[in-house]
Amino acid sequence: MKQLKVKDIAKLWQCEERQVTRWCREGRILGAERIGKEWLIPQEAEKPLDKRTKESANVTNKNVPSDIHFDANGGREHVIHAFTDKYHRDPVSVSFTPYRICPLGAHSDHNLGKITGFALNKGIYMAYGPKMNGIIEISSLQFEKRAQWFVGDTPANKEGDWADHLRGATIALNERYPLRIGMSAVLDGELPIGGLSSSAAVIITFLHALCKLNNIRLHHEEFITIAQEAENKYVGVSCGRLDQSCEIYCREDNLLYMDMKNLTYQNIPTNPMMKPYEFAIFFSGLEHNLASSKFNMRVDELRSAAYAIKAFAGLEYGKFSETYMRDVPYEVYLKYRDKLPENWRKRAEHWYSEYFRVEAGAKAWEEGDIEKFGKLVFESGWSSIHNYETGSPELKELYEIMTRTKGIYGGRFSGAGFKGCCMALIDPEYEEEILKTVKEEYCKAFPQLADKYCAFICHSADGVHLSK
Template identity: 30%
Template sequence: MLIQAIATSFRQHFQAEPLLVRAPGRINLIGEHTDYNGGYVLPAAIDKEMYFAVALNQGPTIRLVAHDLHEEFAIEAAAVQRTDTGWANYLLGVVAQFQKRGVAVPGFDCVFGGTIPMGAGLSSSAAVECGLAFALNELLGTGFGRLELALIGQAAEHEYALVKCGLMDQFASLHGRAGHAVRLDCRSLEYEYFPFDTTACRLVLCNSGVKHALASSEYNTRRQECEQGVAVLRQHHPQIQTLRDATLDQLAAHRAELGPVVHRRCVFVVEENHRVEEACRRLAAGDLRGVGHLLYASHAGLRDNYQVSCPELDALVQAATTTAGVFGARMMGGGFGGCTINLVAMDHVEGFVKQMTSAYQKQFGRALETYQGTMVDGVSIIR
């Protein structure tokens, strides 16, 4: 097992006994591009994980080993700053956040690695941040709660990885619960768990293998378009703080003023928020087919109104609609590549993977990577 290899590597490197921690990646069942609009998301932690072996070393130096990359990095704890070593920044950003909160972080040693496929949109970066934050919280006895640790991870990503992410990824990694999705209110940070019947259904991710360069610039453009929409609506409805507060009727009434593009963006966000709430009701009732229909509707909105899909993702969702045992499918994540998430009946998973792989190869001449996931508990110590 990878965790045993990481523990062994730690003992060989540092001749000490480490604390062992696991930090899961996440999927988002539904609720895309709603987080920065003050809305709802419905993520879950899944059994693709980062593993950590960490111990204080009684010296002034932080020593990091990236097990999967066979790379090492060292820096004085008192001199932590952004570096040219990309992977180290995710960890150093966490240390900097502890220091910002008045915690004196001494030298420590860390070996980490994992099973989260890179670039698949399963938030390996958030798992790295949350795993180290959890380990340091334990070793230093700082007593931060899970929400504070999520905020530490998010700030690390903002300031050291320079990615302006929402809170969902770090939140899901820390707050996961086996067999449940968790609805997060991105405005109040209140959350609630909803059961996901793992005996009836499997989560299968299909990785398009595509990551268009458009993704980050278009993401920023979508944020601006949503802000434009709110600015227009507030002139008539001062109570509207974010698109979370807007209604479809209000959008229709001010359609001309919004303009066709901004109107479409806003419609998607308002409808997607409604879909998250409806999905929670369906999960509570054990209605996976109903949840699946909402996933298809979400994808159609992401494709047509938010315009963040791409031909490969559209083809994967289209193929899923004609495959036996599929409850629903949609693109997952920021867009322009990455994975589709598919809800597949347990006894159809093998046939689904076979058919999707064949269809993708035929249409795009590329192999399709698939991952199966189970909803698991959030970050924890491995005893």
């Protein structure tokens, strides 16, 4: 990476040398370093906006530098203005990660199953700038408490707040690539919290910003691994790689089809003959907290079933934590399933049936059969309720409402399924009728949540466009 002196950058940017020097002192030029009395600046560094100009006063997607390319309806501008109000300067960049939905493949990635997914055209935004002292200072517009820590001395134990995921990510990244520069940042989500992998989206958004500030370039797999590690090791959630993979690998108008055992994937294009579709997201009004839910218990029950069957069948097995349902052939499961405790057997039944549904769903999508695909999604929802035994009364009611609402091809819980939301694949022609019907029936069943319930229409989008 070629570095230029202040006078050379000033000539390149067509501005005064003292202006460039001031930007360097304020930490507004990424990668600028002071060597003795001289500032050295990367040749490809982005020119900060001059707050004296009309261009800066009317911040738009075009004049705010970012490596994430996404057409949003205000989310970017919202965090930019929040950052400017808080720090009285423009952010140097904005990072974005989309939410995701998983129509088929629920509760299977952590045991090396197959999954499907879409990235949505809504997500998490973060406006940020560097702090040369190594302090990370970050605020969320969805939580009151501001979080702070030092990149080189992040608390070893979680603190029980919304920023734990980011502390875990800082530690995981710093173990691989020593960090020097911190950040001031403001983040916000476009949809309510719960069921759309907002935690994974926040982590990836944060990692992308922190890497850019420290001139670190991660491969896709590194982003996914570090994000998963933050949740597994620091936060204490036994999640797999589904969320992070969808948020990075998905492409607009394509169904992501991925094998979590060998990490191979393909994006299956929407068949030109397929009927039109869009996504409806129905929020129950209940807040979602994965770490305090029964999520980890379900994972352990499923892994226990695999461990027990291996013992019954005389198969080789090692550590419990390294045992996966994918290790057990289906015919071996059928032979020994009656020996399992009922709840273990139910978890395994869901895992195998979901595995087959994913394969059938990928084929149906490729063939353009959205009715068949939707039917499989409804079956997945039923199995999550009755075999994996997730779902609050509110989410179960939403699921039942969806099954009898005209124009919905298929739907199920989104995310862990204990609180949060449901997703549905719908016919756009019935959009207005669907939104009206679901709201009326749900609020009639749970009037105390009428002021918290909400619904959104979304479309597929690209996953994160990472810096090259």
